[in-house]
Amino acid sequence: MEKIKKEILKHYNDSISFVESLNELTDNQWRLCIQDGKWSVAEIIGHFIPWDDFVLKRRIPYFFSDEDFPKGPNVNQMNDKSSFKARNQKKEATIKDFVNTRRNLLLELNNIPTNRWEDEMVLGNSRLKINQYFKGLIEHDLHHFREIDHFLNQKGIKLKANSHIRHN
Template sequence: MNKFKQEILQHQLNSIEYVKSLNTLSEKEWRAQIHEGKWTVAEIIGHFIPWDEFVLHKRLPYLFSEHELPKCPDSEKTNEKSASISREQNKRVTIDNFVSTRKALYKAIDEIPNDRWEVKFSIGKTTLSLYEYFKGLAQHDLHHFEQIKNTIRLLM
């Protein structure tokens, strides 16, 4: 297996396991803001779901086709909507939705041929490889996971 693909797939599995581990959080920890005026743990996890769905349905099918990539949704509106849903939703539902969406993304990534991982493509004016694209998404995940870990540490 391509080493880049393997790295990204491992990240996807690790992220699923990490988010599943958040089931052990108390309601107070789950609803804790990462900083004053910032998102809660619940909102952070919830915001991943529409973006994973976007990558799954509006990026991957188009990356190596002749069709133009669909426009990215308005990030502010998408994030606010997902945060709002997560504020109202039960912790288990948010985590289960994350896990099922991320598993679908994992499966789609796993189906990408090994020879595609270093092929360059363009998103707007940016040219990058599939590995670079998914590495950026993984770094975004890890940034938020670190915020969550720091928040939980402070509550203990």
């Protein structure tokens, strides 16, 4: 179980490094849609912030509680709101918000006792282990990081910072 916890913590730590490396993008590169009908890098990174905050405030505190998990937010509304904010916020502010929220999440994950990562929870109609819940969130991260990587490669943009997370 310790191995799974370490892998999850490593991903969240690496995701911070990856997003910090995006400071190298110009404002134009940051705000350019990665594909027709898709978000910009700014919007992709910006949408992680309220979701991480949701996990921090509306999921983790209920893992070891007898209380039911609070209902999740309206996905489209939350994504639209975060997209709007990221489009209108400076790149540095969005990255800083992401890093701060993700660090808080990392701290909370680190505080989950190793022997509790196998505990099961019920979310709606789904029954899953805590580690499976976070593995699902990691897959979501990696999906978007790969989209960003593909966009950067198409544009011939090479980041100086080591951002190896995109290839995992």
